Amino acid sequence: MDKLKVLIADDEKIVREGLRQYIDWDEYNMQVVATAENGEIALSIINEQKIDLLITDISMPLVDGMDIINELKDKDDAPIVILISGYSDFKYAQTALRSAIVEDYILKPIDFDIMDSVLVKVSNKITSSQVNVQFPVLDQDEWKEFTRTSAMTIMKSQKSIVAKVERGAVDEAIEEFAGVMDRCKIKDRSSNYMRRYSIELALSICELTLDKVESAVLFANDPVRQITELSTEDEVFDYVRNIMIKADQELRKMDSESTSILIQSVLKFLNENYSNSSLSLNMIAENHNVTPSYLSNKFKEEVCINFIKYLNGIRIKKAKELLADISLKVYMVSSDVGYDDVRYFSRIFRKYTGYTPTEYQKKITYSSIE
Known part of the structure; x- marks a missing residue:
């Protein structure tokens, strides 16, 4: 599947370049194909090429974010829009959210954790719509x-x-x-x-x-x-x-192959303590009287997967077992398997299974009914 094309529009160069450089766009199957310093340039770019996601400031010279939205809202191939706004534009941004093409807004200064969760949501939304077009749902x-x-x-x-x-x-x-x-x-x-x-x-x-x-x-x-x-x-x-x-x-x-006594002990510790949200490579290294660097290299060498992926694998496997109980809410399962941030849990769960926790729970429920 081709990467999703992103356009960033903001009259502040530091914001444009910051978003371009400090976000790992590959992680969301996206690439920044252009930036624009005002809405007029942004509209020109959108008319020249297919843009999947527009990240735009709501206040810009010549043509602002609201003007762009009004121009694009009736287009069949309009990009999804993420608005960036300052506190002074907050009410203005709330009005813009009524438009179907506006996915979310983020206040300045930009919190990259919030941006991450919004980009995950947008990527999943666009990808799902593309798959549904290619493989329509059964009547x-x-x-x-x-x-x-x-x-x-x-x-x-x-x-x-x-x-x-x-x-x-x-x-x-x-x-x-x-x-x-x-x-x-x-x-x-x-x-x-x-x-x-x-x-x-x-x-x-x-x-x-x-x-x-x-x-x-x-x-x-x-x-x-x-x-x-x-x-x-x-x-x-x-x-x-x-x-x-x-x-x-x-x-x-x-x-x-047999693993060393050290790694056997670490694996046992991980399987018994995966629900501890503060579990980390540093903690376990200290617990086993070795340096984090040594443990990381030894773990990868003997288990053939890095520490974080192994720990996530344990947690997601347990989460799938817990989600079979429909009385458990997603946030409860997230906490039970060691994720304090339910949004991060959902993102990791989808990466490992192809489903959000809610989708997986519904799938399990349907299968049990059958």
Whole structure:
């Protein structure tokens, strides 16, 4: 999926360059393609090329942020807008929020933690809309057909496939996955729908497989984004097959190697104390009488994944178990697995599973009903 194009409009150069340089745009699958010192230039750029996200000051010379919004609001391909405003423009910004294209506003001086949460929200929103255009949702009759012919097959096969990979029967797992892919096909005009749900199946199986192997080899590329970008069922099949083969290799490698006493102790400590939100590499290094640098290198060398990714993996796995209880609110689960900031928890959860915690809880609830 191509990177989302961002335009920054602000009459203060320090703000334009600060946003461009101090935000890791790749993290949100975005790139800043242009900046503008006033609204007139911003509109000219938007008319010349497709812009997905406009970050604009509400007060600028010549043409201000409100003028831009009024100019763009009726365009079919209008970008999503994030407004930047000072306290003196607060009421003005609230008026602007009534426009459908305005996603949020951020007060100056800019809090980059707030900007981060807004950019995550915008990125997910745009990406979801693009996927929905490419793979439309099933209408009621087609959904009934899919459910009748495929849904139970998917749910029953996932655990079976993962179990085969775990015990080393990877050829059997691949064969079963191929059979599931074939049975999930919806006939005639519904090839796009079949592709959408084949990708959903692949994501689920990949997620379950990755639960069993905490390895940098498998996490080198984001499986959620990788699979979503695939165009055909054959590409989906090949990608997940390769994941299974790598998982099998890593499981065999883990069986043949033993970790040091230090790392065994650290792993035990992490699994018992993951719910402690203040848990850190420095704390554990001090607890084990080694330097953080030494522990970090030793951990990566022996576990094949860095400390933070391993800890996040434990926490997200536990969070998925807790979310099966529909009486638990997302903020409660976030706290229980060691995340004080529920927005950060949601972001990490989506990165590892492809779902927000709320979406995952609904998915689990639906599966249990079936």
